Amino acid sequence: xxxxILGCGVIGGGVLNLIxxxxxxxNIEVLKVFDxxxxxxxxxxxxxxxxxxxxxxxxxxxxxxxxxxxKFPYECIVKALKNKKSVVTSNKETVSLHIExxxxxxxxxxxxxxxxxxxxxxxxxxxxxxESVKVDKVDRIFGIINGTTNFVxxxxxxxxxxxxxxxxxxxxxxxxxxxxxxxIEGLDLTRKICxxxxxxxxxxxxxxxxxxxGISKVTKEILADVKERGYILKFVAESQRxxxxxxxxxxxxxxxxxxxxxxxxSYEFNAVYYNCASNDLLGFYxxxxxxxxxxxxxxxxxxxxxxxxxxxxxxxxxxxxxxxFLASSKYYVYKNGKSEIVQGIKNASEYDFVARIx
Amino acid sequence: xxxxILGCGVIGGGVLNLIxxxxxxxNIEVLKVFDxxxxxxxxxxxxxxxxxxxxxxxxxxxxxxxxxxxKFPYECIVKALKNKKSVVTSNKETVSLHIExxxxxxxxxxxxxxxxxxxxxxxxxxxxxxESVKVDKVDRIFGIINGTTNFVxxxxxxxxxxxxxxxxxxxxxxxxxxxxxxxIEGLDLTRKICxxxxxxxxxxxxxxxxxxxGISKVTKEILADVKERGYILKFVAESQRxxxxxxxxxxxxxxxxxxxxxxxxSYEFNAVYYNCASNDLLGFYxxxxxxxxxxxxxxxxxxxxxxxxxxxxxxxxxxxxxxxFLASSKYYVYKNGKSEIVQGIKNASEYDFVARIx
Numbered sequence: 277x278x279x280x281i282l283g284c285g286v287i288g289g290g291v292l293n294l295i296x297x298x299x300x301x302x303n304i305e306v307l308k309v310f311d312x313x314x315x316x317x318x319x320x321x322x323x324x325x326x327x328x329x330x331x332x333x334x335x336x337x338x339x340x341x342x343x344x345x346x347k348f349p350y351e352c353i354v355k356a357l358k359n360k361k362s363v364v365t366s367n368k369e370t371v372s373l374h375i376e377x378x379x380x381x382x383x384x385x386x387x388x389x390x391x392x393x394x395x396x397x398x399x400x401x402x403x404x405x406x407e408s409v410k411v412d413k414v415d416r417i418f419g420i421i422n423g424t425t426n427f428v429x430x431x432x433x434x435x436x437x438x439x440x441x442x443x444x445x446x447x448x449x450x451x452x453x454x455x456x457x458x459x460i461e462g463l464d465l466t467r468k469i470c471x472x473x474x475x476x477x478x479x480x481x482x483x484x485x486x487x488x489x490g491i492s493k494v495t496k497e498i499l500a501d502v503k504e505r506g507y508i509l510k511f512v513a514e515s516q517r518x519x520x521x522x523x524x525x526x527x528x529x530x531x532x533x534x535x536x537x538x539x540x541x542s543y544e545f546n547a548v549y550y551n552c553a554s555n556d557l558l559g560f561y562x563x564x565x566x567x568x569x570x571x572x573x574x575x576x577x578x579x580x581x582x583x584x585x586x587x588x589x590x591x592x593x594x595x596x597x598x599x600x601f602l603a604s605s606k607y608y609v610y611k612n613g614k615s616e617i618v619q620g621i622k623n624a625s626e627y628d629f630v631a632r633i634x
Numbered sequence: 635x636x637x638x639i640l641g642c643g644v645i646g647g648g649v650l651n652l653i654x655x656x657x658x659x660x661n662i663e664v665l666k667v668f669d670x671x672x673x674x675x676x677x678x679x680x681x682x683x684x685x686x687x688x689x690x691x692x693x694x695x696x697x698x699x700x701x702x703x704x705k706f707p708y709e710c711i712v713k714a715l716k717n718k719k720s721v722v723t724s725n726k727e728t729v730s731l732h733i734e735x736x737x738x739x740x741x742x743x744x745x746x747x748x749x750x751x752x753x754x755x756x757x758x759x760x761x762x763x764x765e766s767v768k769v770d771k772v773d774r775i776f777g778i779i780n781g782t783t784n785f786v787x788x789x790x791x792x793x794x795x796x797x798x799x800x801x802x803x804x805x806x807x808x809x810x811x812x813x814x815x816x817x818i819e820g821l822d823l824t825r826k827i828c829x830x831x832x833x834x835x836x837x838x839x840x841x842x843x844x845x846x847x848g849i850s851k852v853t854k855e856i857l858a859d860v861k862e863r864g865y866i867l868k869f870v871a872e873s874q875r876x877x878x879x880x881x882x883x884x885x886x887x888x889x890x891x892x893x894x895x896x897x898x899x900s901y902e903f904n905a906v907y908y909n910c911a912s913n914d915l916l917g918f919y920x921x922x923x924x925x926x927x928x929x930x931x932x933x934x935x936x937x938x939x940x941x942x943x944x945x946x947x948x949x950x951x952x953x954x955x956x957x958x959f960l961a962s963s964k965y966y967v968y969k970n971g972k973s974e975i976v977q978g979i980k981n982a983s984e985y986d987f988v989a990r991i992x
Contacts (some may be wrong), residue, residue: 558919559905
């Protein structure tokens with residue numbers, strides 16, 4: 277299996293290292309790596325400054341996209357698939373927007389589209405979900421799928437820190453970008469629950485229609501009040517199938533109790549659970565980000581392609597209708613230093629902070 | 635893919651139902667089912683009272699062994715593999731004793747040996763472990779891998795029941811056999827940690843040499859004392875690789891704290907965690923037993939065989955040397971109504987009850 281890598285940063289470089297260190301019997305080899313000219317010296321003869329050199333290279337079987345962003349990676353993935361290369365990506369941004377098209381192109385061209393690393397980093401989650409979908413019916417998914425915000429909330433709760441201080445610590449340890457808005461406001465989680473739901477239900481759950489409410493308003497006082505009430509605050513993504521083509525999906529802070537399996541998921545760890553008709557509740561836990569966890573997931577995808585396994589094509593059968601939990605669930609509402617628990621809310625913006633009772 | 639099933643009890647019958655209800659596109663069909671004559675009427679034309687009719691049937695590709703026990707299933711599995719049938723089994727007893735021979739025979743005959751359902755019921759654990767082993771190095775495994783005892787301990791702790799009453803409740807709900815000795819004394823967990831360790835380390839970790847200490851001596855008083863000390867008591871199987879051909883392995887009650895990911899694994903649920911060199915800590919959660927969780931795992935194995943995926947042959951390279959944690963770990967020791975925590979113990983039988991501090 278001959279591989280080309282697009283982007284040799286933290287993740288792409290990790291993939292390169294892992295593949296270079298596989299035993300020869302694995303029979304996987306990196307032929308070309310695309311990046312900016314600054315990487316030329318490091319990459320030597322394998323360096324390329326041309327996407328076409330990889331996406332149209334007749335010797336390459338698998339293209340690994342590790343660049344991030346949407347537009348350019350999207351064009352590269354489409355080009356690779358049309359040139360009958362299988363594609364492996366960790367890019368949740370472009371996958372959440374174009375998953376239907378990617379699966380359709382892969383099917384049309386007799387190759388594979390694999391995005392294990394786009395959700396939950398190194399956790400073997402999507403491959404397990406695909407195997408479940410083949411023999412079972414998945415109708416609910418919930419989890420903690422953002423390491424940055426889970427680190428921040430854990431740090432705030434356990435060490436009584438302000439969000440600012442917890443975020444600074446997360447940045448210092450490499451768990452948060454300088455601009456953590458996409459994490460704090462829940463955009464990253466929204467992309468991930470979009471991908472998981474679409475694969476689980478076999479129909480696109482539109483990214484743009486998923487309700488999300490961030491954690492930027494969480495304070496020490498709120499965390500103390502939540503604890504006093506016997507709860508733990510977690511930033512949770514959840515998706516429940518409600519009909520043939522409909523689902524309730526949300527990304528929002530939730531109050532959980534200590535006996536919830538999410539309660540011991542702390543710091544940068546992620547965990548995802550899903551309910552199956554035959555197999556009841558399944559859960560997966562691990563590091564949701566980081567160089568080697570993510571790179572390991574991508575190399576496992578390459579191995580699955582080499583093995584001919586985990587065949588799955590997402591069938592385009594029309595978008596899902598998406599609702600949220602605001603009207604139907606109990607909520608913790610906080611305003612002017614006082615909190616109460618109410619049945620259903622109309623508008624979160626009426627309060628200083630709201631969180632769903634999970 | 636044509637399938638023969640050996641044993642049509644709770645699990646085998648579940649497998650039959652699931653396969654009969656797969657879409658035609660899955661292309662998996664049950665041709666023959668072996669069981670006692672009492673099942674003849676129910677099974678109709680597919681019934682067979684002859685093992686050879688399945689293990690030597692030239693139209694059958696995969697033999698599913700769902701009988702339980704050791705000697706007879708062992709003979710059937712060997713016969714099937716020698717006749718170039720892939721084998722899927724949930725039988726931890728025979729797998730823990732003969733895993734090397736089964737993998738060797740499968741390799742020799744160009745077929746597959748799959749035992750996902752032998753540990754953790756419906757949890758996609760062994761397939762994930764195999765994928766990890768292919769690209770990473772696994773050096774520690776720990777978990778709650780027996781639903782009966784976890785149910786009993788959870789029930790005792792949460793409802794202040796005696797072991798006798800908790801066991802009676804487990805039996806009533808179908809979570810415990812009438813004779814639960816193999817569970818309570820840890821034999822079932824010992825078989826499972828033997829299988830997981832052998833696959834993870836790629837060498838046989840001898841079942842007969844694994845230290846195990848049961849939970850039969852746990853009382854209400856001990857649980858209250860453990861709680862008072864800020865711990866939760868769980869029945870844990872653990873395996874740590876200590877060298878090229880050595881490991882510490884044990885099955886024993888352990889005291890864990892609330893921030894341990896095992897703390898929220900309650901009642902009949904199981905969870906297994908393992909540490910990887912690149913991928914850090916990965917965890918898996920689900921129902922460790924039950925008709926459809928277990929049957930789902932077996933049907934997933936059949937699908938993996940059909941897909942040509944999850945190739946793995948355990949290489950026989952000599953047994954592992956096995957040690958336990960008694961000398962090196964802290965232990966909670968209980969005698970005559972008093973407890974203390976000590977560094978290392980020589981002999982558990984000197985006390986009324988002991989548990990390792992995890």
